[in-house]
Amino acid sequence: MSGYRLPQGGVVDRARPVSYSWDGRPLLGLAGDTLASALMADGQQVLGRSFKYHRPRGVMSAGPEEGGALVTVGDGPHREPNAKATQVELVHGLTAYGQNAFPNVRFDLGRANDIFERFLAAGFYYKTFMGVGRGTRAWMLFERFIRKAAGMGSASREADPARYDVVNDYCDLLVIGAGPAGIAAAEMATSHGLDVMLVEQDFALGGSLIGSAESVEGKSAAGWLGERVAGLKGARVLTRTTAFGLYDSNVVGLYEKVTDHLPAPDPSLPRGNLRCVRPARVILATGAIERPVAFGNNDRPGVMLSRAMSTYVNRFGVAPGKRAVVCGNGDSVYADALALAMAGVQTTLLDAREAPSHELVEAAVAAGIEVHVGRLPIEIRGWNRVRGLMVGRFERDGHARPEREVACDCVGVSGGWSPAVHLLSHRGNRPIWNAEMACFLPGVLHDGVAVAGAVAGNWATGDCITAGRAAASDVVEALTGSRPRAVKAPDPGGWANPLKPLWEVKVRRRRLKSFVDPQHDVTTADVQLAVREGYVSPEHMKRYTTLGMATDQGKVGNVIGLALLADALDQTIPQTGITTFRPPYTPIPIAAFAGRARGAHYAPVRETPMHKVQDDAGARWTDVGFWKRAWYHPAHAGEALDEAYVREARCVRENVGMVDVTTLGKIQVQGPDAAEFLNRVYVNGFAKLPVMKCRYGVMLRDDGMVLDDGVTWRFGENDFMTTTTTAHAATVIAYFENLLQTRWPELRVNVASVSDQWGAVAVAGPNARKAVQAALAEGDISNEGLPFMGVIEAVLKVAGGEIPVLIARLSFSGELAYEVYARSGHSPAMWEALLARVRALGGSAYGTEALGALRIEKGHVTAAELDGRVTLEDAGLGKLASTKKHFVGNVLRKRPDLTRDDRPQLAHFHPVTEGESFSVGAIVCESGKVEGHGIGWITGVTASPALRCSCLGIGFVQGGYEAWEGREVVLADPVRGYAVKARVASPHQYDPKGERMHG
């Protein structure tokens, strides 16, 4: 037990205890605590076990860079692994657990891994077990144990029960980070009338000033913060909100925790908001992250970053121990040591520099701190806790010579500061190495992005505030045209004496276990091993050692690893390069990206206006893209699909049936040049299509492949309606718009989608005329009144009145058929009126399965055949192409490879043995050559009542049916595991002359 709550100090609320549990034991913390500070106050030291070696780990930081105190929070489906205890806000009823340990983090059997460390170095997974025995049962056994032993917490396997929202935000200025620089920037921009958002990942504003004893612009830190925050009234200030990514056009991704800190949240609130912000300007005031130094056993519980120590004292009123050693290589550790000393902790300070500033040393000594200059930490004594620190000094060759052991129970370390340039890295801004301050500073910035404060290398609070105001002044000037006042951004710097770069403390003839990335158990030896094995680029070293690939993404370890790599290669750091930080800055729940687009809201559902009337009558539904289409209409409750669709198809052939065809795309094409436009788009002629007639047409892409087919109706000289396949409705109208706007701007044509304006029903079968005519109040659909491909306006009798309809005589099924169109709102009444007449004749409604059966029998193509790889000839439509005009695709469709005779062409397929069957997707192969891509494929299969067979396929075969007539092919389906002998036939077996639909 080494940490404890101080009798006073901190900004925690000592009057408000908060109960929570750790590994099942009830504990008390205070409002304002994090889980880390509460556990530290309770004296809990071992909070986690390391990834590979199962070494005991404790709190190492006070922020998102935490690599030691990784815990699991919550229970059941709410369980969240790998939470950083330093970022978990303490809340009543919080349950947290140690992870990656058995039976628990304080006594873990996995610690044996540490003894076998020699075999578990970087890349061990690929080497140790990849020689003899690989692929054997022994290897499989090893692998299972390794996988189980290595790792972090385990996620819940249940669906995330929480709800998340995706929010779109806009503002003039987004300030990221609410430390002194960010607050100063946001306040200034707000006071000049800008719409400002200020976001802070912490639950409190102030950053380094929270609980700080320093005086700021003549006031206490708390007083200064209070005044500034009061000036932010007009701004949108979001705490618990992390800017996780900076993207193109300066779009910023935020994740806002909404309810995690509430003991009993309002159930109407989402757990978190994923905010996509489009700011006009961004100021990054993201601060800097302290980094440690690699020395022996620097991962022991009780070793932490120097600034983390003073943060626990100042902000949380928690001391990390009774006897502290603070080790550093720059000025910043003096303030930390002072904070500890003021809190009554016996403090020793080791400064790696030989000659630090006199004032700093004197102030420290005056506060009772023992200061040793030119001294280094070499190795920690102790296993589950710190018992002492071996201290030494540099020898000439850069190694350290041990001098004496200092008894202590906690050690603070600082190896310098790394500006948090992560978001800039997301935009591809390479940071620039500053040798004097031993850190990467932001490089060239994109327009609209500025940096202020420690992220830009301003180390003094006063400089940070000035930098924030200067950056805000630039934004105000850019957006309003007037500059508020002359504020000049300070140059980077702010330390009395420069830092002495220090990455690793090495001792001659002794191997220290010195961690670079504690979260992934990467040691200095691993980095050196990577170099010896040839992984000399930072990107390769990173992947080989996994340095920086844990949940902290290298916030503390990356720069040290890079420096060690440079050292091993005898290069400078700029020569060695840097890895790229990628979003997210900290882990974000994946469910937050989905927001409400889950389950039924994952994709839109489109229903035709006749959905309800069909559904009420018991229709079964199938998905066609976003559409729900009636699959079949059971005649009685027990009728199954296979029975129903054959009955429905037979009914159409022998009597009459009707089907909802509303899902077809419908495009109104209007204007003086509409006919000319259609004539260019379709392969067949449309210029001379008479008014109140319709015509089937096919259109190609520029490359000569079939794009789509459909029927176009002409209502007037300048007024057409083109129908498309259901699948290509959106593609075709976009294609029309493309041609009209980019290629033929001279054509006076307007196109508009009217797909949702019309409901459409096809009535088909020998009795179709009788059924439709009986339903009409006005309109003659006799062969003379409405010849094949004619269009009329008519009036339909419906329950309670009459409605206007359009009727075209056209056929997809091959039977005598009419398509009846009514306004969407009228179409349920149309469905019921027509269905009554169809039923009166003994007919029935039919669904997409019967529709498919009818079109396969007839050899009509759909989007299943027109898949973008098919030419007119392949689809058997070559005769349509006009030779008297130019149309899109006409040039390239004549490419030699597209005019070969042996291209796959449309055909029918029958199993040789009655009773055998095959499925869509089967590969057509030559007999005896079931291999490779075969010679064709199957696109549709049905039972065919009209052709009296239980299995009829449509698809493509090389050379077409003529080449294979009388020969057997094999339909192979290696996925489903069968091969069926089949014969090939003409796709136009049923009513080849089309007499039925002309009747």
Place this chain on the structure above:
Amino acid sequence: MLRIPCPFCGPRDHAEFSYEGDATVAYPPLDASREDWFEAVFLRANPCGAHREMWHHVQGCRAFVVVERDTLTHEIKGARLAHRPTAEAIQ
């Protein structure tokens, strides 16, 4: 997320648009030679730097927009309507 300045709608997320290819391609007349068509349909430069792209504001005003974008930095310098007569009319 790229922000595309649509001449009708103002700056909008690129998610509202669909990419429609290289706007520097001049498509030949329908009766042009096979070589001309082959070049227009299949041959594309892969420029590093300033480029003109066609974007369709498919979830907005449905205008085809010529966007000047830097393929290296993703910076968008400007956008104009592809339909010249309309572009001139609204000037």
